[in-house]
Amino acid sequence: MAKRPSPYTDAYPEVALAPAERLQFMNRYSVRRADTCISCGMCESLCPYGVHKRVEGHAKILPPDDRRCIGPSCEVNYFFCVANCPTKSLSVRESDNYASMGDARWPVEMIMATWRQAETGKPIPLDDPGNVGRSGGGFDKLYFKLPEAKGRFDPLKIKTAIQLNRRGSGERIEIPIPVYGGGMSFGSISVHTMVARAKAAKMWNTFICTGEGGYPDALIPYQDHVITQIATGLFGVKEQTIQRSRILEFKYAQGAKPGLGGHLLGDKNTPEVARMREAVPYTSLFSPFPFHSVYSVEDHKKHLDWAVAINPKALLSVKVSTPNDVEMVSVGSYYAGAHIVHLDGGYGGTGAAPEIAKKNIAMPIEYAIPKVHRFLINEGIRDQVTLIASGGLRTAMDVAKAIALGADGAVIGTADLVALGCVRCANCESGRGCPRGIATTDPELQAITDSGWGASRIYNMYSSWRLQWCELLHRLGMTDISELRGRFDLLSHGDNPAREVGK
Amino acid sequence: MRYERYHIPIETVPTTAPPVPKFIITRASNCVNCGKCEKACIFGVHKRKEGDPREMADPLSHLCKNCFRCISDCPQRALTMSLGQDYRALGHGIWTPLRVSTIWGEAETGKIPVLGAGYRGMFAGPDFDGVWTDMSEIVRPTRDGIHGRETISTSVDIGRKPLFLAFDTEGALTTELAPVVELSVPMMLDATRLEAAGPDVLMGFALAAKGLDTFLLVPRDRITKELMEAAPSQIVPVLSEGTDVKSLEVDPRTRMVELCVGASWKNWAKAFAKRFPDKVLSLRVQASKGVEETVLEMLDAEVPVAHLEYDEDGREQGRGETRHAKDSLRAVHRAMTAKGVRDEITVIASGGVAAAEHVPKTIVCGADAVSLESALMVALSCRHCSTCRPSSCPASIGAAGPDWVRGRVMNMVGAWRDQMLEMLGAMGIREVRRLRGEVGRAIFYDDIQKEFLSILSGGGEHG
Structure with missing residues (x-):
């Protein structure tokens, strides 16, 4: 793995290229060579990208390597193979593979852009199509009113750090980027994937969360960067795991299935997972909803006090979903002692959830953030709370938009997995789990993901994101990401981002 | 009268209609029958020909789940995935292909469709797609969720x-x-x-x-x-x-x-x-x-x-x-x-x-x-x-x-x-x-x- 110094991030660990042969399969365009080809070699001599090749000494040209093709827009070039082929045997069009990947929220452009960022650590332009989805609402219709670019900037002079503890007492924890990793349990993802995330969190001096499946020993070396989640199933929650963490997260609800407990279908509950969760192997585990010890905000206070009694130093994070009265819940959480109020919006990720719950229950995060932000201001406690948003935040720009809507920072889950090569095929829930070896507990499949390589990929993605944030702040004339918080005036809602540029 | 909890008995009832694959896998003629796709696919799309194991059989596209494993593992780049045209033509009006195929699955198994990964569709939409139901967080009256002791009546x-x-x-x-x-x-x-x-x-x-x-x-x-x-x-x-x-x-x-x-x-x-x-x-x-x-x-x-x-x-x-x-x-x-x-x-x-x-x-x-x-x-x-x-x-x-x-x-x-x-x-x-x-x-x-x-x-x- 070649290492090279990064011109952008001297103060941060170097970006190490983390390519993957198996992620190089996608072809944007499809080049077809008909049987009428006479293997004259004209195309090989013309194409500067190496689409057409002949092995020396062979009579026939190889099938086109269309991953290198730049598409029909090449027709303006003198070397356009289709126009120059003497037997008219070549054709170029959009590829079927490309059209088959992705969905409205994670279109193929976004997946490919994230892979590129994870491989190189380089930022993508702020107006790159990989920054937005095609879901026709929310973040996908919000754009920054960006002034024209003005000169170069020094990323080291732009601060993207946020405080996780804004109360008067307790440990001050600052993370250099406004994101940390969301809870993904052992069982929903493999231990290799967990370790990859933890390593990346350590490199960035930020955090990941255990999720509700317990605290595998493999994470202990990274314990300063691992949040212990206390979820309704209480799987693997022990005094040791509570005492080990600098931050404790109470998961009341999850955006992908608000009002329902966690789901781990039987197939993925392998003996290792079952041991960690103290459950019977290969039975489906449906966590209850809600906490059966919490039926009121007073109970909630008692609940937090219990954790404080075990680990008085830890910061407390309360993860709630986005019902109509989300602002009341947030305020209640704060008064019960939470340092971090974590809102998980309806379109968040999951290892398994009923399809009906993903779309139809509770509101998207875009609506919840400004509601809560304004309510906390009116309550006079906005500056004592760290408001964290998650649930459908996919890119650096989504995070920036969430901050402009009033959040302090964000929690990221799915994007980490995409960095590891997830194609968003949505088969994590059953059978052997993820065919790509990320969200699986199958011993053979999980070996596909190497944790060191994975850590580099995730680290690189956040490097790239940080540079995007720096560029955005620079364009907006800011030097600290906290200046962006609650700046609704910088956002416009609409279809056409170009309209807003230069406004 | 004896109390009985209302329950709908379900059993698997397979369809008799031919499957309508969402994704179509095609194998080009430059396939060398190496069999890597068979190992790669955990859903069983790729199999060797029955009767002549030297050759690969036609891919069973209806089993394909869009993971791209076979495509990334194929050394010949002989495999292509495309969207099934029949699938995309399912239904009309509010009956989208997704709704039609979801009901097929529900009618076959009687089970709630559960999938991995977050929501994949449009942010909101017309009619019922522009409605979310609320959920209750912690400050609500006692209730026990659906796996609890209390029943939820649908009468x-x-x-x-x-x-x-x-x-x-x-x-x-x-x-x-x-x-x-x-x-x-x-x-x-x-x-x-x-x-x-x-x-x-x-x-x-x-x-x-x-x-x-x-x-x-x-x-x-x-x-x-x-x-x-x-x-x-x-x-x-x-x-x-x-x-x-x-x-x-x-x-x-x-x-x-x-x-x-x-x-x-x-x-x-x-x-x-x-x-x-x-x-x-x-x-x-x-x-x-x-x-x-x-x-x-x-x-x-x-x-x-x-x-x-x-x-x-x-x-x-x-x-x-x-x-x-x-x-x-x-x-x-x-x-x-x-x-x-x-x-x-x-x-x-x-x-x-x-x-x-x-x-x-x-x-x-x-x-x-x-x-x-x-x-x-x-x-x-x-x-x-x-x-x-x-x-x-x-x-x-x-x-x-x-x-x-x-x-x-x-x-x-x-x-x-x-x-x-x-x-x-x-x-x-x-x-x-x-x-x-x-x-x-x-x-x-x-x-x-x-x-x-x-x-x-x-x-x-x-x-």
């Missing part, structure tokens, strides 16, 4: 309910109680507009209605003796307008009769109530502009049930500006609650119910129950083609046997009910009667988007 009462009871000085009840039928699910089966349903299919629906403890609505001229005997108290004869009430004969076991509304329904309803005091009368009216006025008139005439028929896409019928059921039903519900008489009439809504979430969403907008129509056919592997030609039906629905039909329909309703329980559980509501008209526990895109945009245009606030 609904069909008929005219008195707003209060009156007693004489002796303490005896003086209120005359109208007949009320309790159904265990707020979903009726409705074949009135399903012309493609033959006798065997109707028989299957009747058996399913019996198994589900709900009604089956069938036009009277399609009710055969066998059908009536199969589920006598489940069948609701639907009478065409102009039926003579004086010469009307109704099987004594029938619990509800439905009349398609014509001009003189008021007298008809009165005469019916006199002749059949023990039967519930439902008036089926095409929901059109101003339907709330019609329902108020029905209330005044003491009609027990109003069945509002929306078109196939769930919109009001007729020309000009029509509302979707979600807005129309809210108007109906509001008009009645304003008069303080909502409970006197039962509102059934039909049309536009194409997915599990549409049932609770219809109810939250103001209906007491829904009737399922096209969804029943889709459960039988119907593709909801834009023109239905029974002679060349790709799913051969005409050949379906009654037992198979019963199994598929019960599976679908079972899966839908379970999904409704998930939503009710998330809301902290313990019975579906309480969901009716609870718009405060729903989030409407139109409203919240407006609020959101007004916050955005309100300018920045530094916290």
Whole structure:
């Protein structure tokens, strides 16, 4: 793995290229060579990208390597193979593979852009199509009113750090980027994937969360960067795991299935997972909803006090979903002692959830953030709370938009997995789990993901994101990401981002 | 009486129709039969040829789940994935390919569709796609979720309910109680507009209605003796307008009769109530502009049930500006609650119910129950083609046997009910009667988007 110094991030660990042969399969365009080809070699001599090749000494040209093709827009070039082929045997069009990947929220452009960022650590332009989805609402219709670019900037002079503890007492924890990793349990993802995330969190001096499946020993070396989640199933929650963490997260609800407990279908509950969760192997585990010890905000206070009694130093994070009265819940959480109020919006990720719950229950995060932000201001406690948003935040720009809507920072889950090569095929829930070896507990499949390589990929993605944030702040004339918080005036809602540029 | 918890038995009922793959895998001629794809695919798309293992067989595309493993592992780059054209052509109108294929899965397994990864669709959409139901966080009254000890009831009462009871000085009840039928699910089966349903299919629906403890609505001229005997108290004869009430004969076991509304329904309803005091009368009216006025008139005439028929896409019928059921039903519900008489009439809504979430969403907008129509056919592997030609039906629905039909329909309703329980559980509501008209526990895109945009245009606030 070649290492090279990064011109952008001297103060941060170097970006190490983390390519993957198996992620190089996608072809944007499809080049077809008909049987009428006479293997004259004209195309090989013309194409500067190496689409057409002949092995020396062979009579026939190889099938086109269309991953290198730049598409029909090449027709303006003198070397356009289709126009120059003497037997008219070549054709170029959009590829079927490309059209088959992705969905409205994670279109193929976004997946490919994230892979590129994870491989190189380089930022993508702020107006790159990989920054937005095609879901026709929310973040996908919000754009920054960006002034024209003005000169170069020094990323080291732009601060993207946020405080996780804004109360008067307790440990001050600052993370250099406004994101940390969301809870993904052992069982929903493999231990290799967990370790990859933890390593990346350590490199960035930020955090990941255990999720509700317990605290595998493999994470202990990274314990300063691992949040212990206390979820309704209480799987693997022990005094040791509570005492080990600098931050404790109470998961009341999850955006992908608000009002329902966690789901781990039987197939993925392998003996290792079952041991960690103290459950019977290969039975489906449906966590209850809600906490059966919490039926009121007073109970909630008692609940937090219990954790404080075990680990008085830890910061407390309360993860709630986005019902109509989300602002009341947030305020209640704060008064019960939470340092971090974590809102998980309806379109968040999951290892398994009923399809009906993903779309139809509770509101998207875009609506919840400004509601809560304004309510906390009116309550006079906005500056004592760290408001964290998650649930459908996919890119650096989504995070920036969430901050402009009033959040302090964000929690990221799915994007980490995409960095590891997830194609968003949505088969994590059953059978052997993820065919790509990320969200699986199958011993053979999980070996596909190497944790060191994975850590580099995730680290690189956040490097790239940080540079995007720096560029955005620079364009907006800011030097600290906290200046962006609650700046609704910088956002416009609409279809056409170009309209807003230069406004 | 022994207490029994209502339960819909499900069993796997495979389809007989050919699969419609969502993704098509094609193998180009430069394949060298190395077999790496066979190892790569964990879903079994790639197999060697039976009888000649030197060659790879044609890919079994219907098993493909879009993971791209075989494509990334193929050393020859010989494999391609494309979107299945047949799949994309499924359904029309509100019947998207996803909705059609989801019902197929529900009808086959009877299970709630559970998948990995977060939501993949559009942010919001028209009609029911612009509605979210609320959930309850921590500060709510005690309830136990769906896996808890308390049951969530899905029963609904069909008929005219008195707003209060009156007693004489002796303490005896003086209120005359109208007949009320309790159904265990707020979903009726409705074949009135399903012309493609033959006798065997109707028989299957009747058996399913019996198994589900709900009604089956069938036009009277399609009710055969066998059908009536199969589920006598489940069948609701639907009478065409102009039926003579004086010469009307109704099987004594029938619990509800439905009349398609014509001009003189008021007298008809009165005469019916006199002749059949023990039967519930439902008036089926095409929901059109101003339907709330019609329902108020029905209330005044003491009609027990109003069945509002929306078109196939769930919109009001007729020309000009029509509302979707979600807005129309809210108007109906509001008009009645304003008069303080909502409970006197039962509102059934039909049309536009194409997915599990549409049932609770219809109810939250103001209906007491829904009737399922096209969804029943889709459960039988119907593709909801834009023109239905029974002679060349790709799913051969005409050949379906009654037992198979019963199994598929019960599976679908079972899966839908379970999904409704998930939503009710998330809301902290313990019975579906309480969901009716609870718009405060729903989030409407139109409203919240407006609020959101007004916050955005309100300018920045530094916290």
